Amino acid sequence: MHTRRDFLRTSAVAGGALVVGIGLDGRLLAAPTARAFGPNVWVRIEPSGKTFLTIGKQEMGQGVRTSLAMILAEELDADWTQVSLVQAQPGPDFKELGTGGSWSVGGSWKRLRLAGAAAREMLVAAAAARWGVAADACRTSNGTVTSGARKPIRYGELVADAAKLPVPAAPKLKPIADYKLVGSRVKRLDGPRIVDGTARYGIDVKVPGLLYASIERPPAAGVGVASIDDAAARAVAGVKGVVSFERGVAVVASGTWAAMKGRNALRVGWSAPSGRGFDSDEHWQNLEAAVAEPGVVTRKVGALPAAKGVAARYYYPFAAHAPVEPMNCVAHVKDGRCRIWVPTQAPNRVQGQVAEALGIAPEAVEVTPTLVGGGFGRRLNADYAVEAAQLARKLAAPVQVLWTRPDDMRHGHFQAASIHDMWGAVDGSRAIGWRHKKVSSPHNLSGPPTKEDLADPVAYWQDSSWGAYDVPYAFPAIETSYVRVDAPVPIGPWRSVYSPSSTFARESFVDELAHAAGADPIAFRLAHLDDQTVKIGSLSVDRRRLRRVLELVAEKSGWATPPPPGRFRGVACNVYDGETHVAYVVEVSVPPGRSPDQLPFIVHRVVCALDCGVIINPLGIEQQVDSGVCWGLSNMKGEITFKAGRAEQGTYKDFAVARMSEAPSVEVHLVPSHGEQPFGIGEPTVPPLAPAVANALFAATGRRFRRLPIRISG
Amino acid sequence: MAPTFVVVNRKRRAVTAEPDTPLLWVLRDELGLTGTKYGCGVGVCGACTVLENGRAVRSCQVPLAEAAGKSFTTIEGLSSDGSHRCQKAWIEEDVAQCGYCQAGMILSACALLEEKPEPTDADIDEVIDRQVCRCGSYARIRKAIHRAARAARASR
Numbered sequence: 001m002h003t004r005r006d007f008l009r010t011s012a013v014a015g016g017a018l019v020v021g022i023g024l025d026g027r028l029l030a031a032p033t034a035r036a037f038g039p040n041v042w043v044r045i046e047p048s049g050k051t052f053l054t055i056g057k058q059e060m061g062q063g064v065r066t067s068l069a070m071i072l073a074e075e076l077d078a079d080w081t082q083v084s085l086v087q088a089q090p091g092p093d094f095k096e097l098g099t100g101g102s103w104s105v106g107g108s109w110k111r112l113r114l115a116g117a118a119a120r121e122m123l124v125a126a127a128a129a130r131w132g133v134a135a136d137a138c139r140t141s142n143g144t145v146t147s148g149a150r151k152p153i154r155y156g157e158l159v160a161d162a163a164k165l166p167v168p169a170a171p172k173l174k175p176i177a178d179y180k181l182v183g184s185r186v187k188r189l190d191g192p193r194i195v196d197g198t199a200r201y202g203i204d205v206k207v208p209g210l211l212y213a214s215i216e217r218p219p220a221a222g223v224g225v226a227s228i229d230d231a232a233a234r235a236v237a238g239v240k241g242v243v244s245f246e247r248g249v250a251v252v253a254s255g256t257w258a259a260m261k262g263r264n265a266l267r268v269g270w271s272a273p274s275g276r277g278f279d280s281d282e283h284w285q286n287l288e289a290a291v292a293e294p295g296v297v298t299r300k301v302g303a304l305p306a307a308k309g310v311a312a313r314y315y316y317p318f319a320a321h322a323p324v325e326p327m328n329c330v331a332h333v334k335d336g337r338c339r340i341w342v343p344t345q346a347p348n349r350v351q352g353q354v355a356e357a358l359g360i361a362p363e364a365v366e367v368t369p370t371l372v373g374g375g376f377g378r379r380l381n382a383d384y385a386v387e388a389a390q391l392a393r394k395l396a397a398p399v400q401v402l403w404t405r406p407d408d409m410r411h412g413h414f415q416a417a418s419i420h421d422m423w424g425a426v427d428g429s430r431a432i433g434w435r436h437k438k439v440s441s442p443h444n445l446s447g448p449p450t451k452e453d454l455a456d457p458v459a460y461w462q463d464s465s466w467g468a469y470d471v472p473y474a475f476p477a478i479e480t481s482y483v484r485v486d487a488p489v490p491i492g493p494w495r496s497v498y499s500p501s502s503t504f505a506r507e508s509f510v511d512e513l514a515h516a517a518g519a520d521p522i523a524f525r526l527a528h529l530d531d532q533t534v535k536i537g538s539l540s541v542d543r544r545r546l547r548r549v550l551e552l553v554a555e556k557s558g559w560a561t562p563p564p565p566g567r568f569r570g571v572a573c574n575v576y577d578g579e580t581h582v583a584y585v586v587e588v589s590v591p592p593g594r595s596p597d598q599l600p601f602i603v604h605r606v607v608c609a610l611d612c613g614v615i616i617n618p619l620g621i622e623q624q625v626d627s628g629v630c631w632g633l634s635n636m637k638g639e640i641t642f643k644a645g646r647a648e649q650g651t652y653k654d655f656a657v658a659r660m661s662e663a664p665s666v667e668v669h670l671v672p673s674h675g676e677q678p679f680g681i682g683e684p685t686v687p688p689l690a691p692a693v694a695n696a697l698f699a700a701t702g703r704r705f706r707r708l709p710i711r712i713s714g
Numbered sequence: 715m716a717p718t719f720v721v722v723n724r725k726r727r728a729v730t731a732e733p734d735t736p737l738l739w740v741l742r743d744e745l746g747l748t749g750t751k752y753g754c755g756v757g758v759c760g761a762c763t764v765l766e767n768g769r770a771v772r773s774c775q776v777p778l779a780e781a782a783g784k785s786f787t788t789i790e791g792l793s794s795d796g797s798h799r800c801q802k803a804w805i806e807e808d809v810a811q812c813g814y815c816q817a818g819m820i821l822s823a824c825a826l827l828e829e830k831p832e833p834t835d836a837d838i839d840e841v842i843d844r845q846v847c848r849c850g851s852y853a854r855i856r857k858a859i860h861r862a863a864r865a866a867r868a869s870r
Binding site: 200238326651665666 | 789849
């Protein structure tokens with residue numbers, strides 16, 4: 001069954017090496033060490049007390065290096081000041097390093113709790129034996145074991161004894177209510193290295209003898225090299241060679257500038273494309289025409305009434321990721337082995353795909369993942385690592401391939417454009433029918449959907465329309481559907497994936513229905529959220545939790561009282577993956593005289609109510625609300641268009657992104673930690689932002705803004 | 715090729731590179747100072763910002779020939795131990811997410827505070843609007859700049 005996290009799965013890494021550490025079945029195995037205490041692959045304590053915590057997810061700003069360390073340290077009762085982080089590399093112990101889907105904390109939670117708890121139990125057992133007391137007469141705190149009035153023993157002093165003990169099969173976990181570190185505001189562990197310039201991103205990797213390469217790529221799909229005139233390129237000082245290979249023509253040099261300069265001097269004749277090439281204006285016409293098709297019904301509740309109702313169409317653009325660190329990778333192929341250093345969200349996928357491309361075993365590919373200067377789903381794709389490996393093999397030398405900003409914006413993969421055809425009807429103050437048809441393009445990074453993918457078409461297209469089929473409201477009649485229109489450009493994961501487009505349409509249109517019913521937008525939503533937990537496809541949606549964040553955001557924003565003069569409010573809410581519940585109330589104004597480089601409105605204030613189950617780091621969560629708000633604003637500002645088969649934008653000027661003057665003050669109100677499971681935060685803060693703003697713009701202007709990016713004219 | 719002399723972080727450095735090499739790549743590839751980042755190469759994102767005698771400049775737009783004989787400070791040169799008031803403010807406000815743009819942001823903040831020790835929000839907008847953070851850390855950058863300004867005021 002195709003679940004939303006399947007895009008994280010890599011092809012199975014072959015090889016029968018013994019799994020040491022916590023396997024997927026939860027068994028804990030002791031790792032023999034000479035001096036340190038390392039009962040599993042996640043925790044290692046030195047006699048000095050230095051505590052090494054291994055992180056098995058990729059840090060791209062969402063804070064996992066800190067939050068996952070907090071979980072380990074909490075159960076371990078570590079001394080936080082002694083903690084150092086080790087970034088895991090793909091291997092037999094680490095097959096699930098893929099990071100995305102806002103699933104790092106949720107998916108790691110149980111195994112990290114067990115790992116920390118096991119280590120703590122062994123340290124306690126060692127101390128108890130030394131004192132001749134029972135284990136339950138001991139307490140741990142801050143890297144120290146105590147028992148009554150005895151002189152406390154620091155973990156470092158127990159390392160040798162603890163290492164001799166058997167690893168407990170089922171360590172006792174701390175009750176979440178007793179957590180002290182988890183749930184507290186913890187500053188990002190990487191902060192000091194970021195502010196002193198020593199933090200190492202992929203682009204910063206230097207190895208002896210490193211060459212630098214810049215690749216001239218085919219400008220459009222289906223186009224190949226017809227001729228190369230490289231005389232001027234080779235004449236550039238520092239250029240070592242010009243290499244034609246699978247990905248295009250690489251200029252290789254002794255420094256980055258020489259490689260870029262050499263590439264600018266390259267004259268490549270490209271073969272004529274077979275057709276006119278992809279044109280997004282034409283694509284919009286195709287999407288519009290496809291609205292008439294029935295598509296695949298992805299949800300049906302009751303029977304739609306034969307009422308005139310309200311109809312509207314929403315338009316959501318292509319978008320790029322445009323992280324500030326462009327794609328890059330260092331690769332070295334030597335003696336049948338490959339060494340990779342790369343900023344990636346998917347180290348195992350990199351290992352597997354590089355191995356496949358080079359025709360060697362995955363075990364022969366060693367991948368060092370670095371800090372990631374922005375991922376957003378772009379770095380789930382291993383393309384830029386595979387090409388570096390292919391080039392490295394040709395050069396028989398280590399090489400860094402660095403994408404320029406225009407390369408990065410044009411040659412990656414994109415968020416798909418979509419049209420949302422909405423219809424709804426009310427009777428008095430209640431909705432009596434709801435229809436949402438999404439017309440869009442499936443992900444195609446591994447080719448179009450296969451026969452196996454489409455064996456259960458309802459499940460497949462549900463999974464392509466998060467936010468549409470899983471409309472959370474208790475409308476008595478619902479019909480959602482998906483119409484497929486392929487786009488012949490790479491389409492793949494982008495922050496919140498299928499959700500921002502559907503949620504923009506859904507939460508804007510719920511407002512249109514509320515307006516038709518003469519109802520307050522929050523009251524209308526609440527009136528359609530009963531106390532049920534409903535199963536929708538593979539999701540379970542607890543409507544009470546959505547009610548809770550709506551009520552909280554209404555209270556904290558002062559929704560019942562008028563906003564300041566000249567300011568207007570809008571609301572939107574969403575359930576992300578049935579797990580994280582977010583509601584926004586935004587306050588906007590639409591002043592005249594905005595520059596063309598700015599959004600045509602000002603967002604003064606965002607009030608956020610958020611429920612993510614167990615709260616790991618409230619400070620990190622607040623950062624992700626800032627982050628999702630700015631990402632959503634960027635989505636309202638810039639778009640990617642295609643002409644003659646290629647993306648037209650190539651800079652942060654022509655693909656406009658949110659800037660400082662557009663960043664609102666954000667107030668975050670967290671529903672207190674509850675339940676036994678934390679839910680994700682990297683993506684859920686994106687989808688409700690655009691519709692909340694669009695709804696506020698309606699309050700401000702009386703006009704509906706149904707197309708992103710927002711253009712206010714006249 | 716005769717070397718070109720540039721002062722970087724108070725040290726006189728001899729650089730052997732083509733005169734049109736942007737200072738950005740001189741710093742990163744010749745001098746091994748990778749704290750200054752590449753984001754766009756055309757002066758639009760600010761990730762490459764360094765200080766030249768206290769003024770913020772885009773190192774991707776300064777060819778080596780123009781940098782000759784001048785004095786630059788990179789993120790590595792702000793302090794030996796993270797104790798510059800902007801670095802401290804950045805930590806106190808927990809500004810960074812991925813962190814890639816922050817060296818450029820911190821140096822621009824330093825330059826702003828040199829020129830305007832008590833910047834208004836509009837002053838901050840004017841300077842930082844020319845830089846890109848894709849993670850959306852802007853609100854915290856603003857708080858950190860105000861905090862650094864207060865810290866300077868308190869220590870006067």
